[in-house]
Amino acid sequence: xxxxxxxxxxxxxxxxxxxxxxxxxxxxxxxxxxxxxxxxxxxxxxxxxxxxxxxxxxxxxxxxxxxxxxxxxxxxxxxxxxxxxxxxxxxxxxxxxxxxxxxxxxxxxxxxxxxxxxxxxxxxxxxxxxxxxxxxxxxxxxxxxxxxx
Numbered sequence: 001x002x003x004x005x006x007x008x009x010x011x012x013x014x015x016x017x018x019x020x021x022x023x024x025x026x027x028x029x030x031x032x033x034x035x036x037x038x039x040x041x042x043x044x045x046x047x048x049x050x051x052x053x054x055x056x057x058x059x060x061x062x063x064x065x066x067x068x069x070x071x072x073x074x075x076x077x078x079x080x081x082x083x084x085x086x087x088x089x090x091x092x093x094x095x096x097x098x099x100x101x102x103x104x105x106x107x108x109x110x111x112x113x114x115x116x117x118x119x120x121x122x123x124x125x126x127x128x129x130x131x132x133x134x135x136x137x138x139x140x141x142x143x144x145x146x147x148x149x
Contacts, residue, residue, distance in 0.1 A: 024061050028075070031057045035079055039086045051083050 002008050031054035038047035055076055062072035 021064075021066050024064065024066050028054075028057050028061050028067070032075065032079060035083065039082055042086075042090065044083070044087055044090055047083050047086065051079060054079055 002011060031050070035047055035050045035054050038044075038050055058067070058072050058075050061067050062069055067075070
């Protein structure tokens, strides 16, 4: 145990923070396990809902610097990949759709709309016209041989 008061405090604070960090890591692992369990039980809609909860817990841990951003991204990507794979392999129950007889609608021919008359170009007066600006050009540099003489 340290003898200096500030060092004693650091030991206590570090122990407290380590406990908090451990609880947050545990919460992340729990959410990941929940999603995995739902996938194994083939409850895919619930797994999708649990996935968003797991994402928020992982993002929360990342914002508190408990997980590095890349580590959090990898965890999220693995989870999303598992859920997507489960959804892809799951048999999709096609909804039963009652087909109604389609009645032929009368076809109405539309006449093409007339094009509006073209506007005539009006010549501007010399007073209204602004002078055309020339593009700015740089002056060529003086050659060193000429400058030295």
